Amino acid sequence: MIDKYKKESRYSIQEILNRPFARIPSSLEHEFHSYQKDQIFKFLLQVNILAQCAYVFYSIADWYILADVGLLAVWLKLSYTALISLVTVLIYTFSRSLKLFDLMLPLSIIGAAAIWFYLLNLSHSPDTPIYLYASLIFVVLANLCVQIRFIPAVVISLIISAVIYTGVYCVVNADWHQIKLFSLIYTPVFMFSLYISWTSTQKSKMLFLHSKLDEINCQALNIIAHPDVLTGLHNRHQFTQLAEQEIQSAQKFAHPICLLMFDVDEFKKINDSYGYDIGDQVLQQIAETSSNILRANDVLARFGGEEFIMLLPRAHLEQTRKIAERLRKAIANSHLITDDGTKLQYTISIGIAEFSVQNPDLNSVIKRADEALYQAKKNGRNQTRGYQPFKP
Structure with missing residues (x-):
């Protein structure tokens, strides 16, 4: 950035x-x-x-x-x-x-x-x-x-x-x-x-x-013009630019808008056990799986390290939860075959937050989604948690 x-x-x-x-x-x-x-x-x-x-x-x-x-x-x-x-x-x-x-x-x-x-x-x-x-x-x-x-x-x-x-x-x-x-x-x-x-x-x-x-x-154009090298997704700066546009549109037309953050569970253990090349392949596969679940106007980006972020315009909290669960299950059902023939399965934890009409600040919503992601990790990983209370 x-x-x-x-x-x-x-x-x-x-x-x-x-x-x-x-x-x-x-x-x-x-x-x-x-x-x-x-x-x-x-x-x-x-x-x-x-x-x-x-x-x-x-x-x-x-x-x-x-x-x-x-x-x-x-x-x-x-x-x-x-x-x-x-x-x-x-x-x-x-x-x-x-x-x-x-x-x-x-x-x-x-x-x-x-x-x-x-x-x-x-x-x-x-x-x-x-x-x-x-x-x-x-x-x-x-x-x-x-x-x-x-x-x-x-x-x-x-x-x-x-x-x-x-x-x-x-x-x-x-x-x-x-x-x-x-x-x-x-x-x-x-x-x-x-x-x-x-x-x-x-x-x-x-x-x-x-x-x-x-x-x-x-420098700004170079950053915007080049997506994340490893996954091919938007980079963090691109996400911010696109998200701000969607937020303005949501305000203008009174559309709901939600955000979810997710990262790989125990990603350090994957790197330590199988090497960074396998870790990179995990991130690439997650990016591909996530991209297949995207709707037309959704914005997906690699936020940094093993962390991803997704903006869902015109999506209420419950609708976002369903999309998040579909994503979580799809990734949990995927796997990689390592060089020694080992079948490697991995999971993600997801945090969800909804934009407030009174305070549609992107950084605030990212912070709330990150706190929800922390709760998902704390509660055992491989699950979805929302910042606003709802039944899992």
Whole structure:
């Protein structure tokens, strides 16, 4: 069966996916980071390296545009790029921290932006006021590869913006008209960059949650699709699904519905005396005999081990008792021939319970049938007992 944890996870994921903003439950955070590491770790490395290459390219442009500080620009930017690239490779190789790696590029851009405006402030090039607009690329790059944590990306983007505005303020000599013009261009780019990181982080969460939901549903379908291997009957999960449908139908149309549980008497002794292969043959023969007694709408399943369960829609308690007795006698009259020629006969004990109109809970009825089965065992085995009193 799908365990309780997975059922709760499925309901939790479905609820989150129906909300406008996805949020990873704390119970799935570790799996989310592991999933993201498999999906995007190499991508983050590639983006970081490409960003450093772009920064190097700008140092070449500095050589021509900021000629008076061109040599210093090339030296500073190449040194910084080499340092950041080394740290990036070390984190990728040894740390493997996805949270840190996800923010590696935005963090490195803080220093890159500071160097950029330091050089612009030193230069006396007439192109400096125009060249400072190229700094828009910093906040875009910072948010381009963020995949898992949006709030830290916002904080870092604000720090980058503070560095940029400080640099602009110094380059334009506190000319508020120039600062306003810069803001008119920078603000929509800033908002757009945050939108990029927002959609990226939401998309990564949604992809993971859909993947996790598909995994859980696939496991459930596999369980439902495969009957009990030994007997060919429904498995426990299949029985639960079919029984719930029959219970709903019985409620809707006010039909009676009963349940019986039965298992092999002294099955351990059979296994110990004749071996597990013979024990398996006993279970297979019981499954075949039980199937022959089934009515059209009855639901039969192997409940576990040597225990079987049967749901009988449209059957009152007395009618169920007659079916149970017919089953018990048919199995008592059957036998197996063992490898040494021994004729092996075996019996079952049966417990019966009827669904209450006021409380048609499947688990409660199973519990009552199991208690009736216990009474049948206690009273000598090879008999039928009902949870509600009736004459045997």
